Amino acid sequence: MILGVPWWVFMMILFIFVSGFMAFRAMRAEHRLEQQYIEQEGKIYIDRIEEERKQKQRQTT
Template identity: 70%
Template sequence: MILGMPWWVLAVIIFIFFSGYMAFRAMRAEKELEKHYIEREGQIYIDRMNEEREERHNRNATS
């Protein structure tokens, strides 16, 4: 007995806190991954818009 509790009760409490910590860590990592994905897709969109603008500008300049 540890602190008046059976050892397995203490082990279960420790595992509950550990599980919560790991879930929090996974959630934070997933948000970071999602943020990078959104930034990458946004950059692709901006690049495409700039290419179209440049193409339109070149077309108008040659007309």
């Protein structure tokens, strides 16, 4: 007993904080993956629009 509280209570509190930290890390990693996917899809979209613009310019000349 530490300060009249069983040791396992301190361990449970520690595990709660560790669990919260791990959840935060997972959330941050997932956000990064989503951002990478969004950037990749956006680049594909921009490339497609630029290609269509080039084709229109070729057709008009």
